Amino acid sequence: PLVLGIETSCDETGVGIVRGHELLADAVASSVDEHARFGGVVPEVASRAHLEAMVPTIERACETAGIRPSDVDAIAVTSGPGLAGALLVGVAAAKALAVGLDKPLYGVNHLAAHVAVDQLEHGALPEPCVAMLVSGGHSSLLRVTDVTGADGGVDPMGATIDDAAGEAFDKVARLLGLPFPGGPHIDRAAREGSSVYVDFPRGLTSRRDLERHRFDFSFSGLKTAVARWVEARERSGEPVPVADVAASFQEAVCDVLVRKALDAASSEGIEDLLIGGGVAANSRLRHLAEERAAKLGIRVRVPRPGLCTDNGAMVAALGAEMVARGRTPSSLDLPADSSLPVTEVLA
Numbered sequence: 290p291l292v293l294g295i296e297t298s299c300d301e302t303g304v305g306i307v308r309g310h311e312l313l314a315d316a317v318a319s320s321v322d323e324h325a326r327f328g329g330v331v332p333e334v335a336s337r338a339h340l341e342a343m344v345p346t347i348e349r350a351c352e353t354a355g356i357r358p359s360d361v362d363a364i365a366v367t368s369g370p371g372l373a374g375a376l377l378v379g380v381a382a383a384k385a386l387a388v389g390l391d392k393p394l395y396g397v398n399h400l401a402a403h404v405a406v407d408q409l410e411h412g413a414l415p416e417p418c419v420a421m422l423v424s425g426g427h428s429s430l431l432r433v434t435d436v437t438g439a440d441g442g443v444d445p446m447g448a449t450i451d452d453a454a455g456e457a458f459d460k461v462a463r464l465l466g467l468p469f470p471g472g473p474h475i476d477r478a479a480r481e482g483s484s485v486y487v488d489f490p491r492g493l494t495s496r497r498d499l500e501r502h503r504f505d506f507s508f509s510g511l512k513t514a515v516a517r518w519v520e521a522r523e524r525s526g527e528p529v530p531v532a533d534v535a536a537s538f539q540e541a542v543c544d545v546l547v548r549k550a551l552d553a554a555s556s557e558g559i560e561d562l563l564i565g566g567g568v569a570a571n572s573r574l575r576h577l578a579e580e581r582a583a584k585l586g587i588r589v590r591v592p593r594p595g596l597c598t599d600n601g602a603m604v605a606a607l608g609a610e611m612v613a614r615g616r617t618p619s620s621l622d623l624p625a626d627s628s629l630p631v632t633e634v635l636a
């Protein structure tokens with residue numbers, strides 16, 4: 290099926306067009322520069338930017354794909370989770386298109402879309418697989434038997450008990466004086482640093498913690514440890530070795546993520562691990578996952594960095610899967626649900 294997908298859950302206005310697993314267009318307009326000086330996304334600013342970017346981004350995607358809007362078989366849209374006002378802009382636009390073109394509407398889950406997007410690069414999803422979703426607002430391990438969510442097809446094995454992985458990257462970047470969003474800047478700075486410079490804590494990996502939180506994550510202790518270390522340095526008047534701290538912090542995050550993801554796959558006897566979400570763009574995470582998985586005979590799939598961060602193609606990819614698997618479309622009173630749980634894939 291030919292599907293147009295709209296994504297507006299945060300600060301990216303994304304419009305993607307796919308035919309089945311084939312990516313035809315992925316147009317993204319970001320308001321990130323408008324938020325940078327606030328050190329985080331300002332919801333009201335994001336909503337307004339979506340409204341301004343929506344029509345031009347739809348036009349750009351159709352032009353790239355060489356299609357007319359009336360050619361599509363369905364419209365897909367992120368209905369949650371995300372910023373309420375930002376989601377509303379995308380949902381309203383998708384409804385307008387669906388009504389105007391008389392096409393079915395699929396309101397889909399942003400988090401499942403971060404998983405489904407991999408099909409555009411590596412073909413049909415291996416199901417069952419373990420999916421590690423690591424993004425700005427979430428960090429979860431999921432057992433995926435059906436990415437459209439049918440019959441409990443997205444089953445949470447564990448999640449962060451405090452900060453998300455991306456949130457930790459962004460907060461630590463701020464401590465180190467790096468711009469927002471910090472993930473890519475830490476990634477880059479870390480390349481010049483030593484990952485063993487500081488031995489930062491690995492959250493929820495002690496024997497006792499593993500009993501209750503084997504597949505859960507915790508990053509707030511790590512963030513605090515970095516803050517304390519940096520403060521101590523500053524107090525002593527010595528310069529903070531930004532690259533070394535970035536590399537050591539990144540190593541602590543990636544070590545725990547990969548360890549737990551592989552443990553989750555092994556515990557289920559599952560041989561495919563999929564990593565998605567903005568943090569999956571991290572070069573160290575990708576490398577470490579492949580290196581350790583190979584030793585266990587586990588296959589790792591990670592979409593290319595541009596498909597890991599928010600985009601419309603991921604929504605179109607999941608929408609196409611909904612159509613292909615015969616799921617019932619959403620009704621036209623589809624709401625935006627800012628706290629849609631990961632298990633509810635079709636809203």
Ligand code: ATP
Binds near residue numbers: 399599
């Ligand atoms: P969610 O998907 O949970 O709703 P979101 O959509 O805001 O959150 P994404 O766009 O999926 O988040 O991911 C953004 C996050 O990914 C930010 O925290 C950003 O710092 C992080 N990130 C992006 N690139 C990298 C990288 N190379 N290394 C580490 N983190 C990265």
Ligand code: MG
Binds near residue numbers: 299300301321599
């Ligand atoms: Mg963003």
Ligand code: FE
Binds near residue numbers: 399403424566567
């Ligand atoms: Fe996201």
